[in-house]
Amino acid sequence: MMQLSLAQFEVARADAAANLARIAELAAEASAAGSDLLCLPEMCTTGFDWAYNRAHLDAAADDAAAVSALAKAHGIAICGSMLERTDSGNAANCFHYFDARGELCARYRKLHLFTLFHEERHVEAGEQCVSFETEFGRIGAAICYDLRFPELFRRNTEAGAILQVLPAAFPHPRLDHWRSLVRARAIENQNYFIAINQCGVEGHGSSVGETQYFGHSMVVDPWGEIVVEASEEACLLQVEIDPSLVSKVRSKLSAWEDRRGDLFHL
Template sequence: MRIISFQLPVVLSDLDGNRKRFLKAMAEHADDKDVIFMLPEMWGCGFDYKNLQNFAEHTYELISEIQSIINSDTLVITTHPETNQNKVFNTVYAVTKTAVIGKYRKNFLFSPTGEDNYFDKGDDICVVDFKGVRVGFLLCYEIRFPEMFRLTASAGADVVAIPAVWPEAKKDHWQTLTKARAVENQMYVIGCNCSVMHTKKKDMDCGYSVAYDPWGSNLYESVSGEHVLTCEINRENVNDIRQKIPSLSDAMKVFEIKRR
């Protein structure tokens, strides 16, 4: 199984421009087989808090466009605003050619930028099966919460995919914590960041997407700038490392792992 991360610029509020940029990049890999595409967090509109409801109206339109591009051997991990019963969620959609096979609503919202004032919190985890690989989802800030990774691992994840908008100024935190989450849960952790977040006030450099295997080796060349990054994953590596060093199973024998 291959994972491709699209580390490209995101422009605040520019749905049309962002759509053209990312869909064009995906189309260039449309014939790839047994592949997971990853896109940055809120790549369509950025964190345009005041217009989330309006952008949410385009979410399924964007998902349909993605489905029109990809083939039946592709899973796309894409993040958009979602409205439900007068609430707005920061939601990851797991999209195949024919269906949305899973959704994850962000549990921990980034309060320093006011994300918690505009989005509602999710309250569950999500793990989907794609061609025999169990894929879980978390978002950006949530790398600071190891409990979320342990819950996702206990639900059977071989891989945790993390769409993000993470500033280059804190790249050491990003790289250290994602690697730690991979090692302590003995699974793949893949983080797809945008290259730059363009806003009306400033341009924030991001980049440094990561792909750690269950041993903690980085499978991407983690760099700044615009890139399409590719790596191979093998779920047998998860099983092998968990058998050689049974720290995850030892923990599960001692600690009660439960959802709230």
């Protein structure tokens, strides 16, 4: 069995210190509850103020190191998406997974950039899918807008992933899409899907307005059943899952084995 904590909170825009303080509180609470893994939302250390993020790039590694230290101090694995500086000096939206010793097990840079909000103007896209082994099974990484592109999750599952983790900042009015797509990704790949969303309001200035994130962080099992789902309010969801359910579901319904990979080349 695996104990999860999903941290749904309002990320403080352009305030890494405030966000790291909040993450420290959440790590302590999740550890005290006996969780094996704390899952954080998208851009959890800085939010989406790209002028601030550009100026903050050199400190991004220190933010990641602070999260690593929290994982080690509390003996809990921590994952989430956060700002990263690339070798070319650009910003990246990068998933990090630190194990309970604080060691970095995986990094995944967001493949699909959200052109509706012009993310491609500010972020260097990733170039590869990432899945990685943990003591609970192989995990596939994705971030927010990636949810709309099923090929990524197919590739992760073909690589052996039995859990998919997606930090996100999904806003209104796309709640129905969120709930439908998270379940679909779990059903079609017959694995667990762990989706952690921001909540609250992010202000972008008078010329742009506000974004209302709707929360509804959720865990869906390999049958497509919702194991737990949040409301729109900030919370720390606690849930236990059974990774062995993946093989049990696939033995009862052989859709994964029956796929025609010889015809559909990803």
